[in-house]
Amino acid sequence: MKRDKGILIVLSGPSGSGKSTVISALLKRRDDIRFSVSATTRPPRPGEVDGKDYYFIGRDAFERMVDEGAFLEHAEYVGNCYGTPAAPVDADLDAGYNVLLDIEVQGAAQVLAARPDAVSVFLCPPSLDELERRLRGRGTDAEEKIKSRLATARREYTVAGNYDYIIVNDDAETAAVELDAIITAGQCRRGMRLKFIQEGVM
């Protein structure tokens, strides 16, 4: 059977939401997930591989891609540009892979505007109290950093309602089951299947 076209999943979550643990658990459940590789104008660090960690490109090339609408989203941080090139994402989707974009809320909003058929998921810890407990539990962050992260999370919580789905990360395994289900359900949306139905009727 020919593999269906994959779906684009936009995943955001505040720092401390446990996103990387949930993604690891998801990858144990599915083998059809690909991640996007960002392009950046910042120089590679030792050990970073072009096309794997990032696409390292010059500022001229970056700005040309912006002008051509070649990015799903892009932004500038501390003097360097970062963006998600659309072409490799579309190649993976066409090959039947589901592409996961792990991205903060501003970037997510850009992607969702460009790709209204993307499935968006907001991952959050059980509560701000629990998030604070987790951040302190790490024992690595200075008080100021914890406060700043909580403020960011509070701000990000208010945008959760812009996402299709909200996963409350009480437990990483359960959260991964839910993310898995959201992807499977996303593949069953009528827009993904109508072509099949039409062909069946012909």
Next chain:
Amino acid sequence: MKRDKGILIVLSGPSGSGKSTVISALLKRRDDIRFSVSATTRPPRPGEVDGKDYYFIGRDAFERMVDEGAFLEHAEYVGNCYGTPAAPVDADLDAGYNVLLDIEVQGAAQVLAARPDAVSVFLCPPSLDELERRLRGRGTDAEEKIKSRLATARREYTVAGNYDYIIVNDDAETAAVELDAIITAGQCRRGMRLKFIQEGVM
């Protein structure tokens, strides 16, 4: 942990789509599914239990319930009235069960108009050719009946696009996995979780 409110799932599929097999497979995967019980004005058949097979009620009572908007959907077939009472469905949803309405397309359209937050799923066989093969494979139906069912299926296919999700029943087990995923994803929709987020922020 308090159980979340359940979701209402509206499932339709043409005769021969394999709906009952898929539902059986779903029930092996989940223990949080309840079915609605229809009300009818037709007299009980031997062995049928009131409140289990149907709520058997008089025509006056039925019409009063219609006037009160007490049905999620209702219709008349060959002189008897059938309807889905909303109250028991809501009681199950409030208790945290996911309620599955196995219903034909006209009834489904009524439910979806009354309950826009319901998740709707259209189950179909791989193709009309495959449906025909299945109907003939039973060896029980007269030619005329098979032709009539195929015509009905062709008509129903054209409404598949009114449903949120389309499951193509190539294989009942895979279809059940997809229906299971759609229910889990339905529970993660932002509308089901925003209250939690708001409480978390308070």
